[in-house]
Amino acid sequence: MLTAKNKTGLVFFPAFDWAISPTHPEREERLLYTRDQVFEEGLFDIEGITELKADFARAQDVERVHFCIPDVWEVTTESHFISAGGAKTVGMAVLDKQVEKGFALVRPPGHHAMRMVHGARGFCNINIEAVMIEFLRAAYGVDRVAIVDTDCHHGDGTQDIYWHDPDTLFISIHQDGRTLYPGSGFINELGGPNAAGTTINIPLPPSTSEEGFLYTIRNMVLPILDDFKPDLIINSAGQDNHYSDPITNMNFSAQGYAELTSLLKADIAVLEGGYSIEGALPYVNVGIILAMAGIDYSNVKEPDYDPDRIRQSSEVSSYIEDVGEDVMEVWQQREEIKAERQGKKKFDERPRRIYYDTDGITERQNETIRICSDCGGALRIDSSSDRRGRVLAIHIPIKACKACREVGHEWYDSANTENFETVLLQDRPEDVLRVKELRS
Amino acid sequence: MIIGLDVGGTHTDVVLLGNNGLMREIKVTTDSSDLFQTVLGGLEKITEGIEPAEISRVVLSTTLTTNAIVQEKNPQVGMIVSGGPGIDPELFRTNEHYFTVSGCMDHRGRETEPVNESDIRKIADTLKKEKIRNVGIVGKFSARNPAHELRIYEIIKDSFGKVFFGHQVSGHLNFPRRIATTYLNATVRPIHKEFFEAVRKSLEEKGLTVPIHILKADGGTMSLESSIDFPGQSILSGPAASVMGAIGFATDKDDALVLDIGGTTTDIALLVKGVPVLEPLGIRLGNYKTLIRSLKTRSIGLGGDSVVRVKDGKLEVGPDRVGPAMAYGGTFPTPTDALFVLRMVEDGDREKSVKGIETIAKALDMSSETVASHIFDHVCGKILTEARDMTDRINSKPVYTVHELQEGYQVKPKEILVLGGPAPYFAERFEALSDFSVSVVPRWKVANAIGAALARTTCEVTLFADTQQGIAASPEENFSETVDKNFSKEKAIRKADELLKQKALQSGAASIDDLETEVIEDLEFNMVHGFYTAGKNIRVKVQVKPGLIFDAGCLLDA
Numbered sequence: 001m002l003t004a005k006n007k008t009g010l011v012f013f014p015a016f017d018w019a020i021s022p023t024h025p026e027r028e029e030r031l032l033y034t035r036d037q038v039f040e041e042g043l044f045d046i047e048g049i050t051e052l053k054a055d056f057a058r059a060q061d062v063e064r065v066h067f068c069i070p071d072v073w074e075v076t077t078e079s080h081f082i083s084a085g086g087a088k089t090v091g092m093a094v095l096d097k098q099v100e101k102g103f104a105l106v107r108p109p110g111h112h113a114m115r116m117v118h119g120a121r122g123f124c125n126i127n128i129e130a131v132m133i134e135f136l137r138a139a140y141g142v143d144r145v146a147i148v149d150t151d152c153h154h155g156d157g158t159q160d161i162y163w164h165d166p167d168t169l170f171i172s173i174h175q176d177g178r179t180l181y182p183g184s185g186f187i188n189e190l191g192g193p194n195a196a197g198t199t200i201n202i203p204l205p206p207s208t209s210e211e212g213f214l215y216t217i218r219n220m221v222l223p224i225l226d227d228f229k230p231d232l233i234i235n236s237a238g239q240d241n242h243y244s245d246p247i248t249n250m251n252f253s254a255q256g257y258a259e260l261t262s263l264l265k266a267d268i269a270v271l272e273g274g275y276s277i278e279g280a281l282p283y284v285n286v287g288i289i290l291a292m293a294g295i296d297y298s299n300v301k302e303p304d305y306d307p308d309r310i311r312q313s314s315e316v317s318s319y320i321e322d323v324g325e326d327v328m329e330v331w332q333q334r335e336e337i338k339a340e341r342q343g344k345k346k347f348d349e350r351p352r353r354i355y356y357d358t359d360g361i362t363e364r365q366n367e368t369i370r371i372c373s374d375c376g377g378a379l380r381i382d383s384s385s386d387r388r389g390r391v392l393a394i395h396i397p398i399k400a401c402k403a404c405r406e407v408g409h410e411w412y413d414s415a416n417t418e419n420f421e422t423v424l425l426q427d428r429p430e431d432v433l434r435v436k437e438l439r440s
Numbered sequence: 441m442i443i444g445l446d447v448g449g450t451h452t453d454v455v456l457l458g459n460n461g462l463m464r465e466i467k468v469t470t471d472s473s474d475l476f477q478t479v480l481g482g483l484e485k486i487t488e489g490i491e492p493a494e495i496s497r498v499v500l501s502t503t504l505t506t507n508a509i510v511q512e513k514n515p516q517v518g519m520i521v522s523g524g525p526g527i528d529p530e531l532f533r534t535n536e537h538y539f540t541v542s543g544c545m546d547h548r549g550r551e552t553e554p555v556n557e558s559d560i561r562k563i564a565d566t567l568k569k570e571k572i573r574n575v576g577i578v579g580k581f582s583a584r585n586p587a588h589e590l591r592i593y594e595i596i597k598d599s600f601g602k603v604f605f606g607h608q609v610s611g612h613l614n615f616p617r618r619i620a621t622t623y624l625n626a627t628v629r630p631i632h633k634e635f636f637e638a639v640r641k642s643l644e645e646k647g648l649t650v651p652i653h654i655l656k657a658d659g660g661t662m663s664l665e666s667s668i669d670f671p672g673q674s675i676l677s678g679p680a681a682s683v684m685g686a687i688g689f690a691t692d693k694d695d696a697l698v699l700d701i702g703g704t705t706t707d708i709a710l711l712v713k714g715v716p717v718l719e720p721l722g723i724r725l726g727n728y729k730t731l732i733r734s735l736k737t738r739s740i741g742l743g744g745d746s747v748v749r750v751k752d753g754k755l756e757v758g759p760d761r762v763g764p765a766m767a768y769g770g771t772f773p774t775p776t777d778a779l780f781v782l783r784m785v786e787d788g789d790r791e792k793s794v795k796g797i798e799t800i801a802k803a804l805d806m807s808s809e810t811v812a813s814h815i816f817d818h819v820c821g822k823i824l825t826e827a828r829d830m831t832d833r834i835n836s837k838p839v840y841t842v843h844e845l846q847e848g849y850q851v852k853p854k855e856i857l858v859l860g861g862p863a864p865y866f867a868e869r870f871e872a873l874s875d876f877s878v879s880v881v882p883r884w885k886v887a888n889a890i891g892a893a894l895a896r897t898t899c900e901v902t903l904f905a906d907t908q909q910g911i912a913a914s915p916e917e918n919f920s921e922t923v924d925k926n927f928s929k930e931k932a933i934r935k936a937d938e939l940l941k942q943k944a945l946q947s948g949a950a951s952i953d954d955l956e957t958e959v960i961e962d963l964e965f966n967m968v969h970g971f972y973t974a975g976k977n978i979r980v981k982v983q984v985k986p987g988l989i990f991d992a993g994c995l996l997d998a
Contacts, residue, residue, distance in 0.1 A: 001727055002531050002616075017841040022966055023973060029965040032977065035840070036547035040581055041526045042616035045729050053838040054845065078842045246970070282547060286526060301525040303544065303552035 005294025151238020197334025444893025611902020660898020
């Protein structure tokens with residue numbers, strides 16, 4: 001009888017009754033053929049593969065990560081609570097040692113959702129990986145986490161949430177931002193002053209194929225993971241690098257995804273994007289599940305798979321080698337870069353304008369971080385959008401030092417009643433969200 | 441009059457039901473080496489002095505095919521399996537003459553690789569040389585499009601006896617189970633056919649030319665004739681017989697547990713508002729996970745004859761049985777002996793029971809009476825724990841829509857129905873140990889045979905439609921028609937319902953009037969290509985619910 005080498009838990013939640021809009025890529029049909037393939041392969045019958053029922057995430061789980069404007073209920077639907085909850089279910093099963101590996105095959109996705117949430121960006125409302133990770137930190141005391149985002153689009157939401165966190169390594173491998181949404185994810189985006197180097201962006205050229213992706217994993221991702229020594233590795237498993245994906249320009253395959261999965265050895269994978277719902281997803285997902293479970297995947301191929309047709313050019317290969325050199329140089333010099341960025345400053349500021357493409361909202365932010373060598377630093381975000389008034393959001397990191405805690409509280413207590421509609425404090429050491437509504 | 445017969449491991453129960461309820465009940469010893477004599481003997485005995493013309497229906501639940509599979513005594517068959525991309529189909533090998541071939545369909549039933557006909561001819565030659573008679577043909581996604589299975593059949597049909605198709609065993613998508621189920625059907629066919637044709641012949645010789653039905657694991661029946669092509673459906677019908685014997689006495693307002701206390705095992709089943717819960721895909725027998733529709737039952741190694749022993753200073757009961765209780769001449773103390781010690785049962789040699797229980801009492805340094813009641817509580821407590829576990833597992837079954845997750849029905853049994861030999865003693869104890877309201881199924885000793893006698897014909901139909909390809913099909917029912925863009929889920933349900941009623945009649949239902957049908961899946965998706973709707977993808981599943989052909993209440997007065 002077929003047995004999994006690694007006990008693997010799956011949450012499969014295709015949300016067959018939820019869509020952004022009827023013909024949107026993020027629609028009911030998206031995981032239909034994946035379900036067909038997963039069922040027909042009999043994956044849930046394999047000894048050692050367990051299907052888990054998704055839990056609902058709670059509002060508290062979302063508020064641990066996000067500042068939702070005006071509140072959690074306004075920017076989410078039930079389906080978001082289930083997809084985040086599904087990731088959480090898988091995370092718990094792994095941490096409880098019920099399974100060795102877990103895969104949350106859920107929708108809608110989350111990696112474009114940033115810390116501030118005024119609406120949906122890139123089909124994402126809440127960051128389901130971050131909701132899971134911060135729950136696992138609060139409930140199980142997990143410390144160092146690495147997220148490897150293999151979606152074709154830059155994981156700008158996850159990057160934003162962990163920009164200042166030196167204990168979370170965020171690596172995003174994606175199609176170069178000059179050629180694809182969201183237009184970010186360049187090598188010089190390497191984290192805030194207190195966490196410089198723990199954000200790694202690996203922009204790959206269009207037409208990158210199996211060779212290039214696996215080169216990236218072997219020569220960049222794995223050495224960096226070896227250095228960082230995470231307690232937990234999460235794969236944001238987007239599947240839109242596939243050669244048949246309608247909204248991207250890469251040439252990856254089911255075989256490639258499966259091999260990537262077995263090289264990466266992530267503890268938990270969470271589905272992100274991937275919109276070639278017939279030609280790619282059924283095969284890619286079966287490949288990923290088999291690779292996680294340690295079962296032979298060599299026969300998992302798309303019906304029209306032809307490695308010669310999708311092979312990358314030598315220009316692409318040498319371009320990727322150059323990217324690799326730059327990425328590794330930044331990684332090796334991360335301490336120096338951090339010292340230089342911190343300088344003698346007490347605070348650092350970052351003004352930004354963020355566009356929520358799915359909902360058509362523009363947000364202006366001014367971010368202030370306390371420069372700190374002992375923790376991620378107290379963070380203050382002054383945010384306003386073209387839909388609502390000004391909000392002040394303060395984040396005290398879970399491992400905040402005493403000084404940063406005091407600064408965070410001081411910011412909250414002294415927030416000017418005239419200027420802000422709402423003042424929020426994410427007090428992570430206390431695991432609470434405090435809210436002041438200043439105008440009645 | 442109706443006859444119900446249920447072959448058990450130790451005893452075979454036979455009942456005769458008439459207009460006024462239960463007329464006769466008998467128990468005969470099961471001779472597993474000669475089930476034919478057991479069945480025929482039981483039928484002869486129950487009909488003694490009865491005019492053959494008065495009998496209108498016979499329902500048989502036997503262990504024939506189950507035993508044949510477990511004992512691996514079946515003739516060799518050939519399996520031709522086409523996989524396509526995915527897990528290597530070689531890993532699902534069922535038997536020696538198992539051949540994987542090229543040819544592939546995708547999830548929408550579109551051909552992505554053709555069948556290689558010369559390969560098939562070569563395999564046919566090999567199978568002929570090996571003197572293989574029956575063959576199974578299974579393709580991946582054949583439940584969506586059986587064309588490849590049918591093509592292979594066309595090539596080999598003249599060389600073999602009976603050919604079994606994967607697409608006919610079920611509409612469910614599960615390739616490994618489709619392979620296993622097709623194999624089981626092919627391999628048990630000769631023994632099943634020979635046995636039941638012999639039963640029919642013997643009954644005919646006695647003037648009994650009535651419809652014979654076979655009980656299935658899903659608690660429904662099929663006619664002997666239709667069972668010949670799907671003999672695998674007759675495996676593991678025993679637990680289903682018991683559940684069907686109990687459902688007539690369950691309320692349709694609340695959920696209930698059914699506990700069948702046997703000698704070696706206790707079978708647990710769940711009723712949701714009077715209707716038994718089914719396995720989502722099919723039953724498992726040994727290493728075979730199948731697509732054979734089945735009630736969800738859980739069998740635990742605890743019964744009246746389970747061996748009681750002390751291990752590391754702790755009381756242990758089961759899971760083994762070594763003969764009957766000491767009171768009936770056995771060699772090891774059992775829970776039944778505990779009942780003797782407690783003077784709850786009297787019809788055996790109490791002295792022997794006392795002797796057996798005393799050895800346990802000494803080891804635990806307690807009095808015999810205390811130990812006896814400990815043993816009894818231990819068994820009852822463990823059964824209740826397992827029953828609660830089973831309920832939890834059913835409630836944690838994943839669902840795939842926001843609606844289902846929000847509205848998710850949680851099974852909450854309030855009542856326990858107990859049957860099997862020692863049912864009354866156990867029922868009393870279950871009630872004392874739990875919050876359930878507990879009742880004993882009337883005629884608890886033969887309720888299983890009554891269940892078999894009264895079970896209605898059940899079946900299931902899966903239909904899918906793809907309006908982009910312009911087809912609606914149910915390969916399992918050999919049905920396929922072209923449809924236009926306006927084909928809808930409602931139309932699909934109507935069509936499926938029609939096919940279901942037709943199938944029920946073909947499988948032996950007397951009429952379509954008393955069939956309780958229901959829709960168990962209805963999904964409709966817009967298929968979008970490049971931001972435009974290209975068609976609809978519709979999936980529908982309907983079933984005849986397991987149930988009884990008439991109210992079992994009349995048995996109470998008989």
